[in-house]
Amino acid sequence: MSTNLKIGYNERLVKLINYIKILPKPLNSRQFFLAAVGIAVLLRVALMPFFGHVDLYSEARRVFYALENGYYFDHSYRFVVFYIEMFFAAISTLFIDVTPGLFHIADPTQSTSNLVDYGFFLNDPNIYRHLFFFKLPYLLFDLATAAVIWNFIDKPEHKKIALLIWLFNPVTLFATYVFGRFEVISLFFLALTALQLKYDRVFLASLFFAMALQCREINLMFAPFFLIALIDFKDHYLRNLVLVSASALLIALLYYLPDWLIGLSGGELGLFVDPNATHGSDAFNKLLSLGYYWFYPIVIGLSALAIYQWEIGQRSRAERFVVCASVALFIYFGFNVHSVHYAAWIVLFPIMTIQFGKKVVLPFIAFSGIWIILWLLKTDSGVFTLFLAAPLSTDFIGMGHFPSYFQQNFASDKLSLYQTIQIVRSLFLVVMGFFAYRILRRSSNEY
C-alpha cells in the first residue's frame, strides 16, 4: 500500500485547513481549538433565540411547573436531564418572567403543549429571551462534549477533524439549537463513559453510563456492548465475571434507586405520565420506537454485532465500546428513521472512532446530505417547515409545507412523494451501511 494512502485523507484535510492562506501561519492545537470553539459558540448563540419546536416549550413548561409547585421528587422520567434542566431553569428565573398564563399546566398528565398554548408562547413579546434560556444547558453540555472528544482523541490531526465534525455537523446543530431537544446532555454522559473506558476507569464509566440511561431510554441499546467491552480477555474469567456483574449491578441500582427512593418518600412518580396511555404489551414499541416488523432485523443485527465485539476482544475497551455503539446505531437507524432530531444520536460515537484511525469524514458528509433530503420530504408541519421558525415566520423557507410543494412541483404519476420517500429511506440505509463499513474495516493503524 502506498505511503500516500497510509497518511489518509484525514491528515491531508487537516493540512489543508492549517494552510488556508488567510492565516499567516499554521495554527497550533490550542489556537485551533479556541478558533473552532469560538466560531461554534457564536454560531450557536446566533441560532438559539430564534427557533424552537413545540417539544422545547412543552419540556420547559414541565420544568417550570415542577419548580413552581415544589414537586422536585415527583418525577422519575429521565431524571438526570430533568434535574439539570431544573437547575438551569431556577437560574433563568432571574432573567425571565415565568408568566403563569404562559407556563400554567392545568393537568400535568397532559403536559405536552397543544397548538393553542404554543400559539400564546409564539406571540409572547419575550419569546426570544425564553428560547435562549431554555437552550442554555444544551449549549454548555454541547461544548463540554466537544471538550471530552478533544481529550478522548490523542493525535493532533485527528483531534481537529473530530472537533470540526462535532461542532459543525448540521444534525447536532439542528437537533439542539433549531429543534431544541436535550440529546446533547445524554451524549455528553456517553462521551464521558467512553473517556473513562479509555483510561480503564470501570467504576466511573459505569456511573456515567447509568446517568446516560437516565437521560434517554434508547441508551439501553448500548448496555450489552458496554458490559462486553468491560471484559479484559487477558484477565482471569472469574475476575471478569466479578467486574462485569459489579458494573451491571451498579447500573441497575442507579437506574432503579431514584424511583425506589422517591416512591419510598411518598413522591408521585407519574407526575407527567398520561394514565390513559397504552403501555404493557406494546412495551418494546415504546422502548425502542420500533414496529415488530423492524424489530427482528435489528435484534439479529445487534446479536451479530455482540459476537463481533467478542471476537475483537484483543482491542481496547474504549475502542470496542465506541465501534460497537456506532454500528449498533447504524443498524437501528438503517431500519427505523424515527424522528428528525433523533439522528443526533448517530453523531457522537463515529466521531470517537477517529481515535482508532477510522475514516468517517465522507460518510458524515453523505449522512448529513441524505438526512436533510429525507426530512425535507418526510417532514410534518413541525419539522423543517412551518413551526420551527414560527417565532420569525410560519413560512421561513418560503415554500410552505415542503412535501406539499414537492407534490405540486416535482411529483408525477411515476414518482410520487411516497415513492420518493421510500427511495431516500433506502439511500439512508445505504449510507448507514457505508458508515458501518468504514468503521468495521481495518483502520490504517492496523495495517
Place this chain on the structure above:
Amino acid sequence: MSTNQLSITRIGVCIRACLSPAFSRQLSLVIALLASSHLVVANAQVELLNTHDLVEKGTNNYQVAGNDPYWVFKPKASELPAQFLKLNITTSKGNRPAELFFKQRGNVFDPWYRLSFNAPGNGDVAIRIPDTVQIEVGQTLRLDINRCGSCDIKFSTASLSQTSDGAAEVEITRLFNGIQAVDDSGKLITLDDWQLNDVAGLLSGFTITNNDPYLVSPDLNVGTQNLAAVYFKVSVPKNANVNNDYQLFYATEKHAFIEPATSLIRLENDSAPYVELLFPLDFLSREIPADSLLQKVRLDLPLIEGKWSLDEAKLLSFAQLEHYQNSAPRQLVQYKRQRSSGLALIKKSLMNVFSDLGFVFSYLLLLIAIAFGFIRAFKK
C-alpha cells in the same frame, strides 16, 4: 374561418333576413345568432350584452356550462323613479343563491359593489333597491346564479319600476356598497343587532345558558387597510378560574367564521369587574394575499356563571393601537402567524426582536464578549 369572416357572414345573414318577406319570422333567429357571438342584443325585456359559462338553448333559455355563469345586461325601465329591480328567472333546480353586481370599472365588475339574494327560481322576483345604491336605466349590471351545476335557466326580463307589481319581493342577504376604511379615530361597533348564542338576556346584561356562548356582531364590512385590532370591554362575573380564554372569530370576504381564522386571548383572573380585550387584526391587510374586507366578528366567552355584559366594541386603527396596548392590561395573545419572506420577513423579525430591548441589548453584548474573549485567548 376567422372571427372577421364569421362576423361578415352574420351581417350578410341579417341583411338577407331584413330583405325577406318572412322578416318577422326570422327576427328571433337572428337575435339568437347574435347573442351567441356576445354582441349587443335587444330582446323585448332585457338588453343583454354578454354571457359567461352559459349555452343558449332557445330564446331566453340557457344551460350552465361552467363554474361561473352570469349575464351582463342593461335593465329596461317601466316606471321611474325606480324602487325595484324586477327579474324573471326560472331555474330547473328551483331556489338558487344569486348575486347582482352593480358597479363596473373598465370591463370588470367591482366585487365590493354587489348584493346577494336567493332567487326563488320560479319566475318574477322584485329586489328592493337600497337607498344607498344607485341603479339607473341603461346602467350595466351583472347577474350571477350560483350553485346550479349544469342546470337550465330561463332569464327573460330585467326592468326597473316603482312597485313590485305582484312579483315576490326577495330579501337582500348581503350588500356590499364599497369598502369603508377604518379612519384614524377608529370605528365603534354598534351594540344593536348582535346575535347571541347560548346566552340569555341582552348585551347589556346576559347569562350563559349552555356550552357554546358567543356574540356575533352585525355586518361590519370595513376595509382592512387601516385596521389594526378589535377591542372589547366586557363586564365579567366573579370566578375562581386561574386563566380565562376569550376567542375571536373573524369573517372576511374569503371565508365565514372558520376555526383557522381565530385569535385567542388568555387572561389571568385578577377579579377585576371587567376585562379589556385587544385582538390584533393587523395581519389581515399585511398577509399575502391580503384579506381586504372584515365582514363580521364573533366573540366566544369562557364558561363563567353570573351576569355578563358587553360594554364596548370598537375597531381600532394603526394610529390607536399603541395607546390601547399601553393602557390595556398585559395579555397573552395567540393569533394567526404571518407568512412572510424576504424583506418583509426581516422587517417583521426585527420588529419582534426589538419588542424585548433588554434582551436584545444583553444578547448583542454577549455575542461581542464571546468574540473578544476567544480572540484574546487565541492571541495569547
